[in-house]
Structures are given as structure tokens and as C-alpha cells.
Amino acid sequence: MGIAAEGLVVHFPGSPHPTLREVEMSVPDGSFTVLVGASGSGKSTLLHCLAGLITPTSGTVTDNGEPVLAPDPRRGVAFQRDVLFPWMSVAANIDFALRAHRVAAGQRRRRIEELLDLVGLPGDVGRKRPNQLSGGMRQRVGIARMLAGEPEVMLMDEPFAALDALTRLNMQDLLTDLWTRLRRTVVFVTHDVDEAIRLSDTINVLGGGRITNRITNPLGRPRPADTLADQPAYSELRRTLHHELGIERNDFADPPTP
Ligand SMILES: Nc1ncnc2c1ncn2[C@@H]1O[C@H](COP(=O)(O)OP(=O)(O)OP(=O)(O)O)[C@@H](O)[C@H]1O
Ligand SMILES: [Mg+2]
Numbered sequence: 008m009g010i011a012a013e014g015l016v017v018h019f020p021g022s023p024h025p026t027l028r029e030v031e032m033s034v035p036d037g038s039f040t041v042l043v044g045a046s047g048s049g050k051s052t053l054l055h056c057l058a059g060l061i062t063p064t065s066g067t068v069t070d071n072g073e074p075v076l077a078p079d080p081r082r083g084v085a086f087q088r089d090v091l092f093p094w095m096s097v098a099a100n101i102d103f104a105l106r107a108h109r110v111a112a113g114q115r116r117r118r119i120e121e122l123l124d125l126v127g128l129p130g131d132v133g134r135k136r137p138n139q140l141s142g143g144m145r146q147r148v149g150i151a152r153m154l155a156g157e158p159e160v161m162l163m164d165e166p167f168a169a170l171d172a173l174t175r176l177n178m179q180d181l182l183t184d185l186w187t188r189l190r191r192t193v194v195f196v197t198h199d200v201d202e203a204i205r206l207s208d209t210i211n212v213l214g215g216g217r218i219t220n221r222i223t224n225p226l227g228r229p230r231p232a233d234t235l236a237d238q239p240a241y242s243e244l245r246r247t248l249h250h251e252l253g254i255e256r257n258d259f260a261d262p263p264t265p
Contacts, residue, residue: 008071009192010034010057010160015066017052025064026052028216034160036071039186039193041203044213045252050196051087051164053213057194058084058162070160080108083158085166087196089145091137097123097148098133104155122151127181143174147181154185160192167202176232179205183228200248204241205230212251220251 012032018025026049034040034057044050055061056068059075059082068075070082078084091100098119105115120130126147137145146166153161163182167175183206186193197203203210204224212220225240235241 009036009038010068010070010075010194012053012056012068013066015053015056015068016064017049017056017061018064025216027056027063030066030213030216030218032211032218034192034194036192037190039183039195039206039208041207041210042194042196042213043198043200043203043210043248043252046198048213049216050198050213054084054162054164054194054196058082060084080156081158082160082162083153083156085149085153085161085163087164087166087168089137089142089149089169091145091148091152093137095136096133097128097135097137097140100137100148101133101152101155104152108156110155118155122155123148125154125185126151141174142170143178146170146178150182150185154189158191160194163193163195165196165198168197168199175202179232182206183230187228198252200245200252200254203248204244205232205235210248212248214251214253222247 010033012030015027015030016025017027030053042050042053052061056063057075059078092103095103101119101122102115105118110118119133123130123132128144128147128151132140132144137148140148149166167178170178179202195206204226207224210222210224211218212222222244224244226238
């Protein structure tokens with residue numbers, strides 16, 4: 008079944024144009040769906056609709072056939088900005104999510120260790136505060152905290168955008184590995200074409216308030232960063248996406264004659 012958006016319109020009060028106009032999108036169970044689009048195209052807005060955080064002006068979102076009217080623990084959200092509580096230790100941040108998920112007190116300490124291990128962090132990180140961690144480590148904690156709620160669907164809004172290139176590749180590998188092992192559904196927002204290609208089964212392109220294209224990723228897995236670019240299918244998909252997103256090749260050819 009999965010998640011489906013039908014005829015989704017979002018028109019923010021005071022805005023001259025609707026942000027989303029008649030979005031049709033389906034996210035099959037177990038898929039890794041990537042949503043790409045230019046800055047301001049409405050990616051976060053659409054993701055928040057799927058999460059039940061925004062009530063659309065019209066249209067519907069369903070999750071396994073049930074209307075999505077409010078946030079639900081079934082759907083975990085990783086926000087665009089990292090939203091750990093800075094005054095709490097890493098362990099307390101994860102514990103917060105476990106409590107919200109009503110995990111029994113006797114099990115929470117072990118569960119925190121398991122979750123840290125799952126995202127590749129040593130147990131002693133639990134005692135640290137978010138500001139003592141690198142950006143990549145904070146993102147790992149954010150993912151651990153999202154997984155604490157055992158969501159069926161992980162809705163992720165550009166979680167790796169602030170990371171350096173190498174850390175970003177490592178986090179993509181971590182997420183792919185988690186997705187393969189846990190078999191959850193992922194909807195991942197990015198405006199990075201290479202990230203979209205590396206992660207996705209399916210790429211939905213958002214532009215002009217609509218899904219303008221839905222592309223099945225032909226590349227097999229795993230997708231090692233160092234050799235991926237050598238595959239012709241990679242270059243072709245990259246070209247297609249650049250074209251879709253209106254990223255023109257700038258060859259600095261002849262200047263226009265006055
Ligand atoms: N709560 C809001 N009230 C009014 N306008 C909003 C609100 N949230 C978003 N918008 C507008 O909707 C449009 C899309 O915003 P959104 O954050 O969804 O884009 P985005 O594709 O996620 O961009 P980015 O890549 O920069 O994160 C923008 O024009 C934004 O100003
Ligand atoms: Mg956004």
C-alpha cells in the first residue's frame with residue numbers, strides 16, 4: 008500500500024500563489040523514494056503534508072489507505088535542521104523518544120545502546136551533549152532518535168545538507184545500510200542530484216507545484232561512490248535530472264552581441 012498524495016494543494020495564507028498545486032505522488036511500502044526540486048519548490052511543504060504536520064488546502068494524503076490527518080509514530084520525521092535538545096545528553100535525547108514511544112523504563116538503557124550501535128556510534132557518546140559532537144555524529148544521533156519510535160516510514164528532509172562531502176557519503180552509506188536491513192519505507196528530500204541518484208529507487212521531481220516526473224533509478228546496488236560515476240547509466244540519469252531541474256550547462260560561449 009504505502010503513502011499516497013492525491014490532488015494535494017497547499018496555499019499558504021497571504022501567499023499570491025499556491026505552493027503545491029495538485030500533487031500526485033505515491034510511495035510504495037519498502038521503497039526508497041527521493042524527492043528533488045529547486046530551493047523553494049515546496050519539498051519541505053510536501054514532506055510535512057506526508058507527515059501530517061500540515062493540513063493541505065485541498066486533496067488528501069493516505070497511509071495504507073487511512074487518511075493522514077495528524078502526525079503519527081508510524082511516520083518518523085528527520086527535519087531539515089538538526090533538532091536535538093542542546094541541554095540534554097545524547098542518551099537523554101534518545102530516551103525522550105523512547106519514553107514518547109512508551110518503552111518500559113527497564114528496557115530503555117539497553118535500547119539506547121542498541122540504537123547508538125545501529126548508527127555506528129560508540130556507547131560513550133551517550134554521555135555527551137550535542138554541541139560536543141561533529142555535525143555527522145549529530146545527524147547519526149538524529150537518525151537514532153527517529154528510529155527509537157520504530158517508524159514504518161522515515162520522512163527525511165535534507166538531513167545531510169550541512170555535512171562535508173566525505174561525511175555525507177558515509178551517511179548515505181549508513182542510511183542505505185539501515186534501509187536494507189530494517190526494510191522501512193524512506194522518503195528523502197534533497198536538492199543534490201548525486202545524492203538522489205546514489206540513494207533512490209525512485210526519484211520524484213517537484214517543480215511548479217507539481218510532480219513533473221517520476222524516474223525509476225536503473226542503477227543496481229551497492230553504489231560505491233568511487234566507481235558510480237563510471238557507469239553510463241549514471242551520467243545519463245544525472246543529465247536527465249539536471250535538465251529536469253533546469254540546471255543549464257554554462258559553457259561561457261560567445262557573449263551576446265549588443
Ligand atoms: N508556513 C509557511 N507560511 C507561508 N509560506 C510558506 C510556509 N512554509 C513555506 N512557505 C513557502 O512555500 C514555498 C516552498 O517552501 P518549502 O520550504 O516547502 O521549499 P523547499 O523546496 O523545501 O526549499 P529548500 O530547498 O530551500 O528547503 C516557499 O515560497 C516558502 O516561502
Ligand atoms: Mg526545504
